[in-house]
Amino acid sequence: MEWYYVLAILVGTLLFFMLLGLPVVFAFFAANIIGAMLFMGGEKGVAQLIRNAVVATQNFSLLPIPLFILMGEIMFHTGVAARAIDAVDKLIARVPGRLSLVAIVGGTLFSSLSGSTIANTAMLGSTLLPEMYKRGYKPEIAIGPIVAVGGIAMLIPPSALAVLLGSVARIPISDLLLASILPALILAFLFYVYVTIRCWLNPSIAPSYDIAGMTWWQRIKPFLIYVLPLMSIFLVVVGSIVAGIATPTESAALGTVACLIIAAAYRSLRWHNFITSVRQTVRFSVMTLFIICGSITFSQILAFSGASAELSSVILNSELAPLFILLGMLAILMILGCFMDQVSMIMITMPLYMPVIEQIGYNVVWFGVLTLMVMEISLATPPFGLLLFVAKGAAPADTTMRQVITSVLPFVFIAMLVVALLIAIPQLTLIVPELINN
Amino acid sequence: MSDNSPIPKRLKWIDSLIDGLAAIAGIILCALTLLLCFDAVGRTIVRFAGDAGWGYTIPWTLDVAEYALYLMTFFGAPWVLREGGHIAIDLLVERLAPVPRRWVSVATDIIGALVCAALFYYSCQVWWTSFDEQVLIHETFVFPEWTLLSVAPATFLMMTIIMLCRAHRPLINSIRNRLKTGL
Amino acid sequence: TSPAEAEVRLKAASFLPARSVYAKYFYRWVDELNDRCKGKVKITIVGPEAISSLEQWRTLKDGVIDIHYGPPNYYKGILVEADVTSLANTSASEQRKNGAWEIINTLHNKKMNAWYLTHIIDGVRFFIYTVKPQKNGRFEGFRLRSTPIYDEFFKSLGAAPVRMSPPSLYTALERNTVDGYGWPLWGVTDLGWHRHTKYRHGPGFFSAVVNILVNLDRWNTLLDSQRQCLTDMSIWLEAEFPKWREIENEKQVAAQTSAGITYVDMGAEFSNLAHQIHWNVLMKANPVAISALRTLLVH
Numbered sequence: 036m037e038w039y040y041v042l043a044i045l046v047g048t049l050l051f052f053m054l055l056g057l058p059v060v061f062a063f064f065a066a067n068i069i070g071a072m073l074f075m076g077g078e079k080g081v082a083q084l085i086r087n088a089v090v091a092t093q094n095f096s097l098l099p100i101p102l103f104i105l106m107g108e109i110m111f112h113t114g115v116a117a118r119a120i121d122a123v124d125k126l127i128a129r130v131p132g133r134l135s136l137v138a139i140v141g142g143t144l145f146s147s148l149s150g151s152t153i154a155n156t157a158m159l160g161s162t163l164l165p166e167m168y169k170r171g172y173k174p175e176i177a178i179g180p181i182v183a184v185g186g187i188a189m190l191i192p193p194s195a196l197a198v199l200l201g202s203v204a205r206i207p208i209s210d211l212l213l214a215s216i217l218p219a220l221i222l223a224f225l226f227y228v229y230v231t232i233r234c235w236l237n238p239s240i241a242p243s244y245d246i247a248g249m250t251w252w253q254r255i256k257p258f259l260i261y262v263l264p265l266m267s268i269f270l271v272v273v274g275s276i277v278a279g280i281a282t283p284t285e286s287a288a289l290g291t292v293a294c295l296i297i298a299a300a301y302r303s304l305r306w307h308n309f310i311t312s313v314r315q316t317v318r319f320s321v322m323t324l325f326i327i328c329g330s331i332t333f334s335q336i337l338a339f340s341g342a343s344a345e346l347s348s349v350i351l352n353s354e355l356a357p358l359f360i361l362l363g364m365l366a367i368l369m370i371l372g373c374f375m376d377q378v379s380m381i382m383i384t385m386p387l388y389m390p391v392i393e394q395i396g397y398n399v400v401w402f403g404v405l406t407l408m409v410m411e412i413s414l415a416t417p418p419f420g421l422l423l424f425v426a427k428g429a430a431p432a433d434t435t436m437r438q439v440i441t442s443v444l445p446f447v448f449i450a451m452l453v454v455a456l457l458i459a460i461p462q463l464t465l466i467v468p469e470l471i472n473n
Numbered sequence: 474m475s476d477n478s479p480i481p482k483r484l485k486w487i488d489s490l491i492d493g494l495a496a497i498a499g500i501i502l503c504a505l506t507l508l509l510c511f512d513a514v515g516r517t518i519v520r521f522a523g524d525a526g527w528g529y530t531i532p533w534t535l536d537v538a539e540y541a542l543y544l545m546t547f548f549g550a551p552w553v554l555r556e557g558g559h560i561a562i563d564l565l566v567e568r569l570a571p572v573p574r575r576w577v578s579v580a581t582d583i584i585g586a587l588v589c590a591a592l593f594y595y596s597c598q599v600w601w602t603s604f605d606e607q608v609l610i611h612e613t614f615v616f617p618e619w620t621l622l623s624v625a626p627a628t629f630l631m632m633t634i635i636m637l638c639r640a641h642r643p644l645i646n647s648i649r650n651r652l653k654t655g656l
Numbered sequence: 657t658s659p660a661e662a663e664v665r666l667k668a669a670s671f672l673p674a675r676s677v678y679a680k681y682f683y684r685w686v687d688e689l690n691d692r693c694k695g696k697v698k699i700t701i702v703g704p705e706a707i708s709s710l711e712q713w714r715t716l717k718d719g720v721i722d723i724h725y726g727p728p729n730y731y732k733g734i735l736v737e738a739d740v741t742s743l744a745n746t747s748a749s750e751q752r753k754n755g756a757w758e759i760i761n762t763l764h765n766k767k768m769n770a771w772y773l774t775h776i777i778d779g780v781r782f783f784i785y786t787v788k789p790q791k792n793g794r795f796e797g798f799r800l801r802s803t804p805i806y807d808e809f810f811k812s813l814g815a816a817p818v819r820m821s822p823p824s825l826y827t828a829l830e831r832n833t834v835d836g837y838g839w840p841l842w843g844v845t846d847l848g849w850h851r852h853t854k855y856r857h858g859p860g861f862f863s864a865v866v867n868i869l870v871n872l873d874r875w876n877t878l879l880d881s882q883r884q885c886l887t888d889m890s891i892w893l894e895a896e897f898p899k900w901r902e903i904e905n906e907k908q909v910a911a912q913t914s915a916g917i918t919y920v921d922m923g924a925e926f927s928n929l930a931h932q933i934h935w936n937v938l939m940k941a942n943p944v945a946i947s948a949l950r951t952l953l954v955h
């Protein structure tokens with residue numbers, strides 16, 4: 036059978052079952068069963084599929100995923116994160132759009148403690164949104180920053196998705212974790228500038244209010260008590276990688292224990308919130324890892340039938356400029372991101388993309404950061420944007436999906452601008468790992 | 474643990490079993506974290522103070538951590554399914570009118586049940602082959618491969634049951650409603 | 657041509673991709689075979705991206721693939737005697753003549769549902785590579801990346817064996833998670849490990865044997881002419897490979913030396929100990945076949 040039929044059958048059945056509403060993991064399994072029957076020798080191919088599912092997660096490079104998620108959940112459920120946001124709140128003076136700026140600064144801070152975008156958005160939404168609405172903030176300036184900055188959690192280490200991407204696309208995970216820091220900070224900075232300008236032009240969307248008169252020390256003290264110590268967690272995670280003491284997995288384990296120690300030191304660690312954290316972590320990491328069990332065979336069947344190799348040789352022989360190929364790949368990711376989750380996006384595209392990227396000779400770490408940026412954007416693109424749902428869940432009941440989406444769109448455009456910037460100046464991603472590796 | 478479990482009340486023990494396995498998954502997660510941390514700290518001590526005979530490294534960390542990740546995933550998967558935690562793309566289905574939407578969801582649940590049943594069947598076959606051939610795993614520990622493989626059939630069987638219960642509930646309700654309205 | 661005389665297409669899986677030094681001679685052989693057996697046999701190869709390396713033996717046994725190129729210790733879980741050739745000091749062509757091949761083939765027929773064509777990469781020895789120097793012939797407190805076949809040997813030298821996939825070994829060396837690793841002569845500089853390696857300890861032990869197997873059911877359905885061509889090409893390979901090996905050995909040693917890796921001679925006892933430990937393990941598993949093979953494989 037011609038390779039394009041194989042590709043069409045596999046991708047077609049996968050998308051059909053996904054859009055029918057079958058859980059993504061079963062859509063993968065269904066496509067694999069059909070693919071194994073047709074292209075891997077029938078029943079013995081299906082038996083191989085089962086073995087693949089069993090060995091898929093017995094993979095050392097996936098170990099940081101549950102640990103990074105656990106870190107975020109502990110910080111969220113023990114209330115340590117909420118108190119840190121509160122301290123940031125005291126620090127920022129009386130400016131237009133104050134709470135939105137608190138969301139951006141606090142969300143970026145929390146991103147360096149949490150490997151889970153969901154925990155990040157849920158925490159910001161539940162701590163800041165009620166206050167914003169009480170103060171008369173319009174949805175357009177309240178929800179947008181929370182969703183936008185929620186996605187930054189997957190760019191700044193710890194990041195479960197960066198680990199997954201590195202492992203599937205065979206990009207050095209330490210480099211990928213370090214390379215995403217600077218682009219994430221640029222992104223956060225532009226969000227901050229946007230909110231400031233927007234509220235300055237139209238103060239009515241975020242009415243300023245008097246904050247209780249506090250001395251300089253009263254404002255700075257909570258920051259020193261509730262935020263600064265948290266930075267030691269970031270130091271443990273990133274520092275242990277940079278100093279060459281730990282692999283990403285070990286840094287994740289050390290970071291988790293650091294989170295527990297800090298939560299205990301604040302006397303916030305309770306049996307019930309610890310259990311809640313573990314439960315949420317099992318839920319999200321099992322969901323992620325089980326998709327890997329289902330999807331690993333998918334890329335293998337594509338390779339076994341020769342479809343991956345043929346597709347990449349067609350692309351490479353097409354005489355398209357490498358930049359167009361790159362833009363095409365990112366555009367496809369962006370479109371997939373409109374109706375698909377990040378894990379499925381990685382699992383479908385990377386086996387097809389990476390051979391081409393390597394052939395063109397692009398830097399894989401840079402490409403990995405671009406991929407992460409596009410996925411960060413797709414967390415907030417309708418109709419399927421995970422963070423849109425999380426934010427809507429955390430917002431007051433009368434908030435409509437339309438309000439959520441319109442509030443997020445400007446931030447999506449800013450993020451696209453940053454992607455363009457990174458394509459134009461690759462050095463922005465590569466400088467941090469290069470500095471550290473030399 | 475769950476109020477909207479699709480599993481009927483008289484099969485409550487299945488619910489408890491699923492909860493129990495999820496609890497084991499949680500315990501595995503905690504143990505895994507401690508193990509990796511203990512190893513990282515112990516090794517760092519060895520590196521800086523190894524000459525003094527301090528520190529300790531665990532040679533089997535990597536192997537056991539990999540098994541733990543697998544076991545956590547397969548023990549937790551049925552619970553995540555019951556809780557509706559396996560991500561699905563329902564944006565097209567959501568746009569349908571209530572009645573066709575219900576039937577599409579019954580159809581996907583039946584497809585899901587079929588997929589799980591097939592996975593259950595083939596995982597039993599794989600398990601039996603490995604058991605019959607006495608295949609061993611030669612890692613830090615040498616042990617029969619079927620021990621690891623035996624988790625998969627249990628997971629897929631439980632998922633088949635959950636999917637069937639999910640399909641069954643709206644089906645029964647719909648028939649009841651039709652009977653009530655005299656149809 | 658009638659269908660019976662048509663060219664048979666065989667699907668092969670290689671445990672490493674073509675660019676790896678351990679796979680490139682297999683790819684070279686397949687090219688040569690497709691040329692010389694034109695009209696009889698045509699082999700296409702997929703790599704570990706299609707079937708993961710550790711699963712390939714299973715797919716060969718089940719008949720998902722027709723030919724498998726992979727090291728015997730990957731399937732020792734089902735055929736523990738398979739890696740006995742790694743202890744040999746006879747060549748593959750001597751083994752074919754003196755009857756060792758026959759015994760090994762029978763073992764593969766029975767337990768692996770496979771026909772044993774031949775093996776290559778024999779005579780490429782393993783060494784212990786480290787970052788720091790050993791003390792008095794001991795590796796006390798060293799954490800060495802190991803595989804089950806030399807775990808016991810490493811332990812007897814005082815080292816702690818750890819398990820790690822080759823891709824994560826680079827990071828592990830960089831981060832000092834391990835102090836060294838056991839690895840054959842080839843590939844150290846290709847994989848970039850030389851940047852974190854200072855010493856190579858020998859004399860080399862074992863052989864990095866990689867087998868070429870055909871699914872037995874498939875083998876039985878082939879025509880005599882097709883089987884003959886595969887066998888002839890195996891015999892050809894057994895004659896050619898030692899020449900390729902010598903050239904590659906020299907290249908690899910030169911690359912390591914210029915990367916600053918110093919060879920440390922630990923004396924003959926070093927490799928003898930490694931072999932003795934492994935013979936004992938194999939003897940326990942299958943005394944009859946192993947004692948017969950030992951006299952044939954070792955002069």
Ligand code: NA
Pocket residue numbers: 145146147148149150151187188189190191192193194
């Ligand atoms: Na993060």
Ligand code: NA
Pocket residue numbers: 372373374375412413414415416417418419420421
């Ligand atoms: Na989206």
